[in-house]
């Protein structure tokens with residue numbers, strides 16, 4: 001648990017930063033199960049935000065939960081404070097329960113859906129975060145049906161990644177090579193998913209499709225456009241650990257061990273002001289390698305303008321080197337997925353000429 005002292009110092013520090021001038025800020029409560037901190041913790045956070053937000057910065061609050069602790073009281077709290085609630089659920093029971101098991105080794109699906117139904121009964125719209133394992137790739141119809149029929153508003157697909165404690169991925173048995181079989185299954189999965197989803201576009205968001213279309217539109221309206229991912233921006237994402245330690249860039253870096261990068265800790269809310277962090281050596285060592293990766297990506301990769309050299313934490317966890325260009329995640333979610341969606345859009349253009357830009 002983060003103590004109230006750390007919570008207060010963190011919030012005070014955030015709102016005193018000149019980085020927020022002209023911007024808004026999102027607090028995303030996640031890692032472990034954030035609702036176990038209890039409603040009182042979040043009420044305290046809200047009162048501290050009101051106290052220190054003297055410049056009236058626009059604040060958004062989100063929480064990523066397994067939904068198990070959700071009660072009517074939580075629903076009232078989320079509705080009152082306009083929380084954006086994301087649920088971690090890996091699709092229908094037979095898929096979810098394979099990997100999401102509790103301490104008694106029982107699948108958690110029924111408990112998760114109980115929490116989700118509570119949210120629905122309070123009319124709280126919810127998005128899902130679904131981890132794709134090798135097995136999921138055989139079930140695009142079943143997955144889509146599950147999310148639509150249960151009334152989720154959106155879904156984002158994370159692939160099962162190698163990161164921190166997760167030392168292997170069922171999608172990539174050999175760290176450095178994605179098998180041709182995995183590639184074919186991945187392509188077939190997203191191709192089918194796109195076809196099933198298309199009639200529902202505008203009513204139900206699939207994050208990966210929406211993200212691609214947003215970037216495509218920007219690229220079409222300005223051919224010099226290059227994506228700038230939050231995870232590569234100076235303090236675009238900052239992760240605060242429960243003891244007040246601060247990690248920059250990808251949230252996945254928080255908790256990772258690395259001698260070179262000082263375990264990805266660049267300071268502590270009790271000792272460092274946000275405005276000073278970028279000048280610290282601990283920050284610069286990581287930043288230089290993030291920049292090096294971006295430069296190499298720009299030279300080597302034809303997807304650079306729609307990617308921006310993202311996925312630094314995946315490069316690190318797979319190769320031990322942030323500046324490595326490729327990773328399983330970027331290969332699958334950026335390169336393969338872009339090819340699949342571009343192919344779909346070009347097909348749409350030829351099947352119904354003149355509707356290309358509408359499809360985008």
Ligand code: SF4
Nearest residue numbers: 297301304307309330
């Ligand atoms: S797709 Fe991979 S290699 Fe290409 S720019 Fe993105 S991170 Fe770099």
